[in-house]
Amino acid sequence: MKTYDYIILGAGAAGLMLAYRMANDMFFSDKSVLIIDKFSNKGNDRTWCFWEESTGEWDKLVSKTWSHIYFGGEQFSKTIPISSYQYKMIRSEAFYTSLWKTINEKPNFTFVEDGVKYFTELENKVEVITEKGNYLGLKLFNSLPNTKAYSQQEKYPLIHQHFVGWVVEVYEELFDDTTATFMDFSVAQKGNTRFMYVLPIDKKTALFEYTLFSKTLLEQSEYEDAIKDYLKKKKITEYKVLETEKGNIPMTSFKFSDLNSKHVLNIGTSGGWTKASTGYTFTNTSKKTNKLISFLKAENDLSKFHIKSKFWFYDLIFLDVLANHNDEGATMFTSMFKKANFKTIFRFLDEESTLLEDLKIIVSVPPKRFIQAFFKRLFFIR
Template sequence: MANYDYIILGAGASGLLLAYRMSKDTFFDDKSILIIDKAKDKGNDRTWCYWEDGVGEWDEILTKTWSQIFFGSDLFLKTYTISPYQYKMIRSEAFYKSLWGHIHTKANFTFIEDSVNTFTELSTGVEVITDKSSYFGSKVFNSLANSEVYKSQDKFPLIHQHFIGWFVKTEDDAFDDATATFMDFTVPQNGNTRFMYVMPIDKKTALLEYTLFSKELLERSEYEDTIENYLKNNKITNYKIIEKEKGNIPMTSFKFSELNSKHILNIGTAGGWTKASTGYTFKNTTVKTKEVITFLKRENDLSKFHKWTKYWFYDLIFLDVLANHNEEGAALFSSMFKKSKTKTIFRFLDEESTLLEDIKIILSVPPKRFIQAFFKRLL
């Protein structure tokens, strides 16, 4: 077996970003690092959006930024100016190209195009078996999620953020490209938490995603029919679909960190880096990968990386409510946006809020369901 100091399984956002951070830090210059993925050129397989205060790490490769967001429901409609924040979009092709460009400048990195079958922890490291070969790594960082680990348990709720998106191009100006539609719950809810997400790139081009927070997925035609009807209801008829995307992101407070061990650290969605209550992953991954780099310089036992915070419990309670009362999602989010400042909401979701800000968010939502869920978890 070929031996490496570090093996990274998967070259998606979390795996590639971790490799990139290693390539930029001289601490890792004498370390051998292997990246394994079944495909290197992934193209625009993802679109990530996130909010950020001021200049950010990825500003040079952004597709679009917005200074305003719109929130809509049958109960409450408002356009917010979100200064000092900006809402930002990044397409994965530009992201991958930028990161690979730097990684390729380092001779201690190796990429192998292969499929991972198994990896097994040994006393001094990890054996990785692929379709074509086997490798040994002193430490392994795994971004390949195994959905059975959270689907096969019932202690923690599981719902999905699932969506289909259309990039559309219109003949005439049809979009306000200064405003991103953050959540529009005016689409039929049909007993679930359903909303439209609209990201105008310019006045004639936009990404529209029909998104659900629910337990069950839909037939593809139902997602696409809803997008078509939404465009029609907004008097947009002369358009062509230039690209499509789809996704299914698990939303769960399952304790992924308990799957970590001395030599194996699960990262990205596989490590529970997805924000359980929202499905947002990208920004959290940029933060977590920095923390991994700092951790590796002082610790050898990867099982000690994760630290529990109050936000895990907040997310758990919120998911309990959404899982058991999915039809009330629009009312919950409407109440939060109506009663709270966007800056407070963003800080809370970024897990940067003070106790006073936590209380403001907690008091902004209808209390009954959350009180029920809270005491149920205490019993």
């Protein structure tokens, strides 16, 4: 049986981005890389959004940008010009097509359309067992979900960011396509943290996404009814639903690095690359895959690809508060956007902020719950 230098399980954002970076780096030109996924063509199964200053690596794939964001809370609402930043959107089909084009040009890359059953670590390699056969690799990068790892433990809270979205087309030019609605908390909270997220693609087309940060999911009809009610409140009564999407992103500070080993590295959401306190993944994945490429040139032990930072602890405290006081999420976010500069917020969420900027964020949120959560974690009290 052939032994590959690298096996990548999953050809979503993380797996494909890692393969793409390998394909563009001469260091890996003599390395054999196997990618395994059930589907080679996933189409527009994802929409990724992120903020960025000026131009960026993925600009050629960006389908829409916004120069303003709207935040709507009970005590504070504002349309915010984000000046040097832009809020950017990438549709997954364009992303997949572009990256596959580069990867497919490299003869040392192989793709197998197959379903993975499990993998097992041997003495100096990893064996992957699929529905159609077995494969051996010296190193394995796994982006396939292992929900049991974080859902069947109690040390770290798990909040679901779950949503249903409709791409809606109207018959008149009703939308301001320069402004993305970041969070609109005007929807009924019902004991949770609930908001509408709206991305106007043009003046007649927009994505309306009903989103929750909560421990439990809803029935499909509840999400859809909330979107209908929001459209009605905005006096949008005649429209056509062009596309629908749904998702569930885990928000947890579970130590995913504990699942890694010398020969196996979990990547993407399965590796904890999703920003725990927000659910944003694309920017983190771009940064992490860049760092991983540099790491692979110098190191052999994948378990060492982990750097614990202050932001992990910040996210942990935030999720502790959100898990125990889920009905206060709107108040926390509103206070932050009211008191802190948007650039400070963006830098903080991108894990690029200085200690002074961290303090500005910390004092911008209601202190009581965070102080309680901080001392409970500090002294290991649940």
